[in-house]
Amino acid sequence: MRYSTLRIKQNAVVYKKLLKIDRRGKESMIFYFTATGNSRFVADRIAAATGDQTKDITECMKSGQFTIVLAEGENLGFVTPVYYYGIPVIFTDFLSRLDVSPNNDLYTYVVLNCGGTTGNAERYIRRHIRIDAVFGIKTVDNYVPMYKTASESEVTKQLDAAELETDKIVSFISSKTPGVYNPVAGRLSSLITSVAYPLYTNGRKTKKFRVNDQCTGCKLCGDICPRHIIDCTHGKPQWRETRCEICLACLHRCPASAIEYGKSAGRGQYVNPRVEW
Numbered sequence: 001m002r003y004s005t006l007r008i009k010q011n012a013v014v015y016k017k018l019l020k021i022d023r024r025g026k027e028s029m030i031f032y033f034t035a036t037g038n039s040r041f042v043a044d045r046i047a048a049a050t051g052d053q054t055k056d057i058t059e060c061m062k063s064g065q066f067t068i069v070l071a072e073g074e075n076l077g078f079v080t081p082v083y084y085y086g087i088p089v090i091f092t093d094f095l096s097r098l099d100v101s102p103n104n105d106l107y108t109y110v111v112l113n114c115g116g117t118t119g120n121a122e123r124y125i126r127r128h129i130r131i132d133a134v135f136g137i138k139t140v141d142n143y144v145p146m147y148k149t150a151s152e153s154e155v156t157k158q159l160d161a162a163e164l165e166t167d168k169i170v171s172f173i174s175s176k177t178p179g180v181y182n183p184v185a186g187r188l189s190s191l192i193t194s195v196a197y198p199l200y201t202n203g204r205k206t207k208k209f210r211v212n213d214q215c216t217g218c219k220l221c222g223d224i225c226p227r228h229i230i231d232c233t234h235g236k237p238q239w240r241e242t243r244c245e246i247c248l249a250c251l252h253r254c255p256a257s258a259i260e261y262g263k264s265a266g267r268g269q270y271v272n273p274r275v276e277w
């Protein structure tokens with residue numbers, strides 16, 4: 001074998017190793033996606049109690065790291081916000097690429113984190129991965145195109161309640177209990193999910209974003225966008241794609257309150273105050 005060919009092959013092996021998360025003999029994994037911190041807050045609290053490791057799926061999407069090797073009997077968790085009674089498109093993309101081994105002898109669970117009602121969001125996770133347990137939890141609603149942000153005292157109350165709920169979820173996870181524990185699924189969850197979720201997947205239009213004169217051109221929105229579609233090279237952000245996640249990270253985390261979406265004007269911003277970014 002020629003030296004250069006050998007080198008390319010060796011590099012390919014090293015590269016493949018880098019793109020694989022091998023956690024045998026270490027802690028179990030919790031994958032999460034978050035825009036305003038609530039899912040990370042839940043994932044971190046579970047991890048603090050179980051000793052498991054958390055991983056932001058946007059890092060995997062960026063690095064192409066989709067292979068995960070765990071020891072038999074370990075836990076594999078997913079924490080996602082609920083969007084239109086379904087899950088963010090980026091989470092579906094992540095799950096469709098995820099390659100987990102062993103795929104039978106793990107305790108797999110999902111925590112659906114919502115502002116009010118989860119519907120049957122787990123349906124879209126089960127399409128990609130076998131799930132042993134589903135948990136639903138209400139934290140704080142960040143969907144400002146429809147609702148006003150909660151006041152500081154309401155946020156405190158809601159997060160205190162979410163901490164207690166997370167601790168209940170931890171007890172199920174610790175005993176590897178299978179089944180569905182979701183007090184916030186809502187009524188007619190399957191039916192409503194079937195109607196609502198396509199509105200999200202077929203909508204998600206970036207043309208509804210507006211940037212007001214308060215924008216300082218700090219570029220933070222461009223840096224934090226999980227899809228990397230905000231172009232700040234000319235100061236004010238511009239959206240490079242016609243569709244995005246509508247996760248609203250850009251809107252809520254803008255330090256100048258300069259981004260609006262649809263009817264969000266005057267409805268405030270929200271970032272989980274118990275998460276350090």
Ligand SMILES: Cc1cc2nc3c(=O)[nH]c(=O)nc-3n(C[C@H](O)[C@H](O)[C@H](O)COP(=O)(O)O)c2cc1C
Nearest residue numbers: 035036037038039081082084085114115116117142
């Ligand atoms: C596009 C979008 C759609 C949402 N749809 C729902 C929903 O169907 N039901 C619900 O209870 N909350 C909904 N929410 C609220 C979020 O699920 C909730 O605020 C969640 O805690 C946000 O998590 P994060 O802080 O980790 O991003 C939606 C939020 C967004 C941005």
Ligand code: SF4
Nearest residue numbers: 215216218219221254
């Ligand atoms: S984060 Fe806000 S202030 Fe900074 S560039 Fe984006 S819109 Fe402008």
Ligand code: SF4
Nearest residue numbers: 225244245247248250
């Ligand atoms: S543009 Fe804003 S709402 Fe869309 S994916 Fe990026 S951060 Fe989320």
